[in-house]
Amino acid sequence: xxxxxxxxxxxxxxxxxxxxxxxxxxxxxxxxxxxxxxxxxxxxxxxxxxxxxxxxxxxxxxxxxxxxxxxxxxxxxxxxxxxxxxxxxxxxxxxxxxxxx
Numbered sequence: 001x002x003x004x005x006x007x008x009x010x011x012x013x014x015x016x017x018x019x020x021x022x023x024x025x026x027x028x029x030x031x032x033x034x035x036x037x038x039x040x041x042x043x044x045x046x047x048x049x050x051x052x053x054x055x056x057x058x059x060x061x062x063x064x065x066x067x068x069x070x071x072x073x074x075x076x077x078x079x080x081x082x083x084x085x086x087x088x089x090x091x092x093x094x095x096x097x098x099x100x101x
Contacts, residue, residue, distance in 0.1 A: 004075060004079065005072075005077045005078065005079060006077075006079060006080065011028075011078055011083075014083040014086075015028075017087075018030075018083070018090065019090065020032075021086050023078065026071055026076065026078065027069050027071035027078065027082075028068075028069070028070040028071070028082050028083070028086050029068065029069050029070075030068045030086070032065050032066050032067075032068070033064060033065040034065050036061075036063065039066060042092070042093075043059055043061075045092045046089055049085065049089065049091070050085060050088075053081055053084060053088070055070075055081045055082070055084075055085050057089070058070075058071075070082040070086055
């Protein structure tokens, strides 16, 4: 995966290793069923990972869970940074969150 926008083929290859993620509207999306009381800590853990990459996801909170949307707006779609952040979000969801400080 070179710098800049990824091709559909490169995105498909990346998605094969990212469980539950999909490519939609020039972004990577993942819906996660989590209770509302977990929204705050999960958002904070994901943002800790995002800060490391200097890349920030869109996070939507709903009654039945959360949706993560990753896209590099300056590039107009999905880049390698989005794929890397998706993998880091999966690590957070699997209990591998980075401690702050």
